[in-house]
Amino acid sequence: MPIHPKTVGVLGGGQLAQMLVMKARQMGLRTIVLASKRSDPAVASATRWIQGEITSEQDIRALIRLSDYITFESEFIPAQLLKKSLKQITGKKIYPSLKCLGNIQDRLRQKEWLCDYDLPTLDHIKINSKDDIELAFKVFKQKVVFKRRMGGYDGNGTFVVKNKLELDHFKKQFKGLESQFIIEPYVEFKSEKSLIFARNTKGEIVVLPMIDSVQKNNQCDYVTGPTSHPQEKAITVKIKSFITAIDYVGVIAFELFDLGKKLVINEVAPRVHNTGHFSQDALSIDQFELHLRCILGMSLPTPQLRHPDFVMVNLLGTSTRKPAVKKYPSGALHWYDKQENRPRRKMGHINYSGRNKKELLKMALLERKGILL
């Protein structure tokens, strides 16, 4: 079956969709994105744009009809809606599967799925009533994290509660909405890491080098790598059998907490991931090409490091001034071309590769200071 006349449809028009369609174009594929605004980052690079909402059954149907393969840049499209939209349209392939999407997009089901497959993750308590909150607060020794079951990203759905006062505040703020959250114990991790896997329709799997990520205000600030952990091999084996058992197709990211001897999964993202952007410049193949190769059933070359060390820094908005690059960095700048800036918004990232992680990071953090207008 020839690959090149094929059209890949992407739900969503943000920077992840943008980098996917840019890569698809290089690979000779046609692309269509479903995005609401012409100025959405992915629109300019796509072969075709459908103006619409990723939450509209009608708009999703329009994308599906015009695509051979469908994928998404975010796990927030309700799996049920996609399922409904796919009805009566035959011969279209959507990857990752709707079952994988449905189970991962809900933090509670995700946790339960990980537990079913014996993957290490933090304990959690499901909240049905206010009493469950009190109970969990006690069980987890008065240091907890509330996480929104659906739709949390960049720390937006994450609430750290470390004393009674903060708990009262949380309860007041989310009165009546308690069941939208799960509770986890707050942990003092040594570091945060991530492991990214790619699995194709034939069941082949490749893994990207493990990275360390540093968050600021619960949001990814920068990434360094490669890194390692005594439990890396063991968890890699477990994750490989998990993604095989659930027949996952595409790139999938596992965010990890390094608890010293233990390595546990914080969360799973069924898509290309911010902590995998280093692959664009530091590896022989990047996560975007891997994702496309997975869904198209192409073979997966093993990602090779092109340099011993790498660093990726996010460019996060700090104001609402018109976005612009003030000066050019020595690293590889990936600019998302967003028309509006706002505090914490991801505007771009810069990749550095070289021989000395510490030196690279120093330079990256210094250069980053003067880049955004």
Ligand SMILES: Nc1ncnc2c1ncn2[C@@H]1O[C@H](COP(=O)(O)OP(=O)(O)OP(=O)(O)O)[C@@H](O)[C@H]1O
């Ligand atoms: N149980 C915990 N104990 C301590 N810190 C935590 C815990 N859970 C989350 N955090 C911190 O909050 C950050 C965001 O949490 P999480 O990844 O679960 O939410 P998110 O909104 O999906 O974030 P993102 O989109 O940035 O990955 C984590 O990267 C970590 O720094």
Ligand SMILES: [Mg+2]
């Ligand atoms: Mg996270």
